Amino acid sequence: EIRSPINGWVTDRPLYPGEMVSAGTPLITVMDLSKVIARAHIPEEQAALVKIGDKATVGSPDVEKPVEGKVTVVSPALDPNSTTVEIWVQASNPKRQMKPGSSVRLVITAATVPDTLVVPATAVQTNPDGGTFVMLAGADGKAHQTAVTVGIKQDQEVEITRGIKSGDKVITAGAYGLPDNTKIKIETANEPEKEAAKPSAESPGKDNDEK
Known part of the structure; x- marks a missing residue:
């Protein structure tokens, strides 16, 4: 009789009853x-x-x-x-x-940081010296290169531990290769139409005076 030292399920059975085996050959x-x-x-x-x-x-x-x-x-x-x-x-x-x-x-979950500041990973760039920075949209209508210190990275977001504060406008699209102090224009997505166009009360191809 052959017994397994553990309880479990048979996942492989290379040999069958009647086959010849040598010492040390796995049975199941x-x-x-x-x-x-x-x-x-x-x-x-x-x-x-x-x-x-x-x-x-x-x-x-x-x-x-x-x-x-x-x-x-x-x-x-x-x-x-x-x-x-x-x-x-x-x-x-x-x-x-x-x-x-x-x-x-x-x-x-290696660490949990409550109330931290995060930005999209695509917004963080690296300069030739190895430092990290983001581009901020300034109140003067220009893009400003701002050095930052990054922390934990998760999925598509990066924690920023130093360099910017909550409320700063971080450029997340089109910032790569953008020179410092470049004039910028911030565009937002078009708002959806508030009301669908109403169909005309007049039938096409007819004169208004036609009875």
Whole structure:
């Protein structure tokens, strides 16, 4: 009798009854699918913000909504081929819907900053010296290059920790390559028509006096 040391589900059975095997040959593969471990490689600068125990979510086409998990491993070494850091996230696998080996989307909450100032990532530019800046629309009708210090980056937004304040008008479109002190004209999207055109009361091709 052969027993598995863990409870789980058979995911691979390369041999069948009656086949000859040698010592050390795997008979079956048993996996505990009640939990999954998702592995990912992230840039070194982002990995520096991640620590074991950080909250995360694991999304997959196999589940209706992402499931909650936690970071369990942050590799202390860089991958020599990609210069990235490998991390592991363990999450529950409701109804065993996520399949081993499938692709997933990880979202890790490395830090939470309340009441912070953010701008679209496309608005932040880098000068030849490596510094970051944004272009502000000044009250004088000119674009002004303003140095900023960036913080946390998330999706399409970037935190600004220094350089601008709430209420400043940041140019988010057409700012790339725009020289400092260039005269600008701010255009806004056309407002929707307040009222649809009313149909004419007159029939086309007829004279008004016709009975």
